[in-house]
Amino acid sequence: MTGNAGSGKSTLSRQLAAGLDLPWFGLDQIVWQERWRKTPEVERDSRIADLIAQESWVVDGVSDQVLRAADAVVFLDVPRYRCYGRAARRNVRYLFSSRPELPDHCPEILIIPRLVKIIWRFPRHVRPRILAGRAEYGQDRTFIHVRSQIEPGQILARLR
Numbered sequence: 001m002t003g004n005a006g007s008g009k010s011t012l013s014r015q016l017a018a019g020l021d022l023p024w025f026g027l028d029q030i031v032w033q034e035r036w037r038k039t040p041e042v043e044r045d046s047r048i049a050d051l052i053a054q055e056s057w058v059v060d061g062v063s064d065q066v067l068r069a070a071d072a073v074v075f076l077d078v079p080r081y082r083c084y085g086r087a088a089r090r091n092v093r094y095l096f097s098s099r100p101e102l103p104d105h106c107p108e109i110l111i112i113p114r115l116v117k118i119i120w121r122f123p124r125h126v127r128p129r130i131l132a133g134r135a136e137y138g139q140d141r142t143f144i145h146v147r148s149q150i151e152p153g154q155i156l157a158r159l160r
Contacts, residue, residue: 002067002075004084005118006090007076007077008084009033009060010028014058014060020078024059026059026101029103032102033103034104048065051066052069066113072159073141074144074146075130075131078146087115087119091108091109091112142159144159
């Protein structure tokens with residue numbers, strides 16, 4: 001599962017993992033350390049490699065390693081205004097505390113300026129890489145490009 005911040009990746013990927021009876025992993029646990037410090041690249045890449053070496057998984061986040069290893073990719077390509085709205089609702093809830101899927105001491109208030117930039121830049125800087133990489137996935141991989149609201153059951157049906 002990949003897409004912009006606030007696109008709904010974590011929510012949908014947890015639902016898909018449950019529906020497919022697979023383990024779920026969020027890359028935020030790997031990418032971020034306490035106080036929103038980025039994990040050093042070598043450590044991050046090693047942890048992602050360990051994760052994708054497992055037999056089956058559902059991962060949410062943006063990672064070229066994960067995209068190359070996945071049998072199926074669900075790209076939540078939703079408008080920025082929706083991402084900002086979802087991120088704002090999440091930020092209010094965890095403004096002064098860490099979300100359960102994040103390391104300790106990562107309150108949302110510390111990431112808001114960076115989050116605004118991430119969401120704004122995604123369509124121009126990250127989206128094209130995801131779409132261009134689609135050709136690398138090959139014919140034997142499923143690529144589901146979600147541009148609007150979709151029921152998890154519809155995606156589950158396509159993945160099964």
